[in-house]
Amino acid sequence: MEMAKGLTASLEDYLEAIYHIIAEKEAVRAKDISRRLKVSGASVTGALRSLAEKRLVNYAPYDVITLTAEGGRLAKEVVRRHEVLRDFFVKVLAVEEKAANEVACQMEHIVSKEILERFIQFTEFVEVCPRGGSKWIAGFGYYCDHTGAMENCERCLQLALEEARKAKREGGHEMARSAKLSELKPGQRCRVVKLSARGETSKRLAQMGVTPGAVVEVERVAPLGDPIDIKVKGYHLSLRKEEALGVEAEVIEP
Amino acid sequence: MEMAKGLTASLEDYLEAIYHIIAEKEAVRAKDISRRLKVSGASVTGALRSLAEKRLVNYAPYDVITLTAEGGRLAKEVVRRHEVLRDFFVKVLAVEEKAANEVACQMEHIVSKEILERFIQFTEFVEVCPRGGSKWIAGFGYYCDHTGAMENCERCLQLALEEARKAKREGGHEMARSAKLSELKPGQRCRVVKLSARGETSKRLAQMGVTPGAVVEVERVAPLGDPIDIKVKGYHLSLRKEEALGVEAEVIEP
DNA sequence: GAAAGAAGTTCGGCAGGCCTAATAATATAT
């Protein structure tokens, strides 16, 4: 009667917790999980057995706990959902981190692939669209704090207007400055314009979501610029420099 | 051990279903509930007993089912949460109705008061802010369909810019035309400017959320303009004409 | 007004998830 897909919300939480503990310390002990999820040790044992049965964790009584390949994949997916939702709440709805995490932790079990996609696109759109952008979000924050304060909308519009004009002056159309992905700095965001890599690499990039039009955020760049950590569509990826070289992008100014 | 507040997600669903069935037909039979929620009759009986114990429904075996005052209040609150979330998904994230309802039905049990508030404010803000508005949302729809299509952003901005200028020309500042709430037509939205009603009425209005700054949508106006159905902060209200007369508002153009 | 049919109820069962208390294994200290 084992259904192949479809973990329960609770098991997803355990998987997620294990993933995070692994990221923080070497070994995962049941105690860590029970502390993190605020459940008794007995419950952890039970969940672990369930997960082991589904071949998502390597588990033997009194032994260290690790994720199987499949388990790691699933855990990463859950974490991704969590982060996408949390980002939406924090960046778009201006909810404080703690509350955002709480609600994301519940929602991560119920949003469908399609709707998650929408959240990603929307958060992206709001941050990237010239009519949106960080100033607009700040406006929303203001709107929330001062019930329905729209008085300074005039000023806000004026600013957006001036910015748009300026952008126009600088180049005829609002073309952002173009660059290789490998030249960007942490924190910068860009839109992929073209993949100029060869077959194998470009295929791998495309599979990961790095396609023309996609918004990419650079998270970390190692000292010599070799592994470059980026975030695309909620996925954290690590690119080799030669891969990043093959990605033409245009910088999105904040 | 009875905890006064905090219904389970499942019981909220039953309450919601009963509320909707009451709105549709005269009597509520267990059968209707089981059909609507896709559960067996036995489950309905169980839930009904639970709800009766909590004094939320009037229930006696083989008898008709009704909501108590408290039950009605709670049911309305659940429905409100559902509608607020569904509206957000439909109006802002451009999710199709069916999928929006499904996710709203899950989320309604997990979003906190504060975050629900945010969803309301955000949906409002997006629809009302001169930098947002329906055209901007349409832009998001376009963005979703054509992965990351920002090419026509220039045109979009141009339009917003012109509109802003036009608004400026017509009156020095972007003051919308002012009116009494009672003069609006169904579908129109407005922002409350001032309550000029006397003590008792204004107090009731304020309690319901009709306060300066609030966005009000007119839903229905009865033939002689007497009960006027409006929506404020997700609440459906019915106002007497004399109450609506005491509300000064400025129309928000779509 | 009796019989058929529909609707509602009770009963026992099952799965998920959590708990406490008791027990077993491992790690640490003397």
Added chain:
DNA sequence: ATATATTATTAGGCCTGCCGAACTTCTTTC
């Protein structure tokens, strides 16, 4: 090396929420 503390595991229970099957109570229909 034994005693102690920590950590895991088992065992047994509780609660929610669902189900099917059997039984009861309406409601209709003839």
